[in-house]
Amino acid sequence: MTQLTATFTSTLAKLKEEGRFRALSPAAGIDFSSNDYLGFKSHPALRQTAIAAFEADLETGAGGSRLLRGNHPAHEKLEQEAAAFFGTETALFFANGFLANHALMSALPAPHDIILFDALIHASLRDGIQANPAKHIRIMHNDLNAYEDALSKNKNCWVVVESIYSMDGDLAPLHDLLKLCKKYNAYLIVDEAHATGIFGDKGKGLTHGLQCEHLITVHTCGKALGVAGGLVCAPDIIIQTLINKARSFIYSTAPMPIQAVLVSKALELCAAADQQRARLFELCDLARQHFSSSPSPIIPVILGDEQKALQAAATLQAKGFDIRAIRPPTVPQGSSRLRITLNATLRNEDVVALANALQEIA
Ligand SMILES: Cc1ncc(COP(=O)(O)O)c(C=O)c1O
Known part of the structure; x- marks a missing residue:
């Protein structure tokens, strides 16, 4: 092993030890983690616009x-x-x-x-x-x-x-x-x-x-x-x-x-998306009835410790919710959390199911 490789290996090992190692994983489960608040990333009109633009050279x-x-x-x-x-x-x-x-x-x-x-x-x-x-x-x-x-x-x-x-x-x-x-x-x-x-x-x-x-x-x-x-x-x-x-x-x-x-x-x-915004705010209200105290679609569930946040995220992922753990240095030391986001395409049942799952892991 070269000196450089050894340095990288020990840096990564330290991150793992601290619960801060990051790895890529595919999007899976009900989307409670993207910033696609209005569902625009799969909007047919955007796809059509792209097709028409390329067809027009x-x-x-x-x-x-x-x-x-x-x-x-x-x-x-x-x-x-x-x-x-x-x-x-x-x-x-x-x-x-x-x-x-x-x-x-x-x-x-x-x-x-x-x-x-x-x-x-x-x-x-x-x-x-x-x-x-x-x-x-x-x-x-x-x-x-x-x-x-x-x-x-x-x-x-x-x-x-x-x-x-x-x-x-x-x-x-x-x-x-x-x-x-x-x-x-x-x-x-x-x-x-x-x-x-x-x-x-x-x-x-x-x-x-x-x-x-x-x-x-x-x-x-x-x-x-x-x-x-x-x-x-x-x-x-x-x-x-x-x-x-x-x-x-x-x-x-x-x-x-x-x-x-x-x-x-x-x-x-x-x-022209007043309807999607109204739907998103409806979901924010629903989440506030159950587990959120956030004024926005971003709902932090602060757990403190890196391992706790990772475990909670893994448990929720296993239940079919795409929820990620956010750890230092993205957030301050001791404030590792689940970052839950809402988007206008979610169903009421999804939010209620998440509320129940959060209750179980509490
Ligand atoms: C508050 C804030 N500003 C800026 C950015 C960066 O924007 P982009 O994802 O378009 O690079 C992000 C993305 O995570 C963000 O959350």
């Missing part, structure tokens, strides 16, 4: 970076539609939400700026912050006093939050944060990944209708929208800055044109 690849040969009319069409839909000046499309978040955090704050980020923000925002030399301050989850304290002591601040937290399902106090950002002239970055398509008028997200020239939002397209991608919505000056400074935008082949075509269609479907 759409190329598969973009062929280059957006700044070179890869800028396709489908990208620009989507960006105009997204800006109109989400009510922002301009939008910029990335291949996924991770890249969009990384671009924002690594390219926008200047080295002398201060980034105030919620302790529970997504890894993509964290990694972007790490790539930026600006000073950063971790704020206790949703602690408005801590934000105000930091904002009052520092100039040129960026506040970074998620509108719905991906592992906890709770909401950021957006109205109060926006007030603070206006008071202290700070930028507010809101990752709407788990709100897009679900919350706000026509699924436009929880920031929809909030007025502020310092507000930047990210709408991911691989969750409720059922496709893939990340749309940054912001004033034009911010989008121009990203086009000129974001390395993940500049030095990467543009998203496949079909992705933009499908996200355009998904936005159209999203605007």
Whole structure:
């Protein structure tokens, strides 16, 4: 065994010992774990749109970076539609939400700026912050006093939050944060990944209708929208800055044109999906009658210990439910959990059966 192989072997062995080893497994069982909140990933209209686009000779690849040969009319069409839909000046499309978040955090704050980020923000925002030399301050989850304290002591601040937290399902106090950002002239970055398509008028997200020239939002397209991608919505000056400074935008082949075509269609479907949203909220209510106290379709069942979470997930999987254990470093130490999600295609019986199964393993 080479030295390198030995290092990998012992790293993996340690992860196994700590209950943190990750392995791929196929999707099986009733879907209580995807982010396909509206059931769009198998929407016939999206499939038909793809077939029609390729039959009309759409190329598969973009062929280059957006700044070179890869800028396709489908990208620009989507960006105009997204800006109109989400009510922002301009939008910029990335291949996924991770890249969009990384671009924002690594390219926008200047080295002398201060980034105030919620302790529970997504890894993509964290990694972007790490790539930026600006000073950063971790704020206790949703602690408005801590934000105000930091904002009052520092100039040129960026506040970074998620509108719905991906592992906890709770909401950021957006109205109060926006007030603070206006008071202290700070930028507010809101990752709407788990709100897009679900919350706000026509699924436009929880920031929809909030007025502020310092507000930047990210709408991911691989969750409720059922496709893939990340749309940054912001004033034009911010989008121009990203086009000129974001390395993940500049030095990467543009998203496949079909992705933009499908996200355009998904936005159209999203605007007309009040019924699916109503059904999803009905299921959220049903779950709240039995086992949920979450305000969203993301329901954490915190078990603490990695092994407990793994065992509980395995038991539920054996009963036919697709539920996964989430462990550190994705969530804080000691807060390993089951992350249960609801989607509009579930039946009432599925939720009740899960409630019974949870009761049994409690
Ligand atoms: C809150 C949040 N932001 C961003 C992302 C990344 O988005 P994408 O899956 O499109 O890369 C995720 C995905 O897990 C997420 O949960």
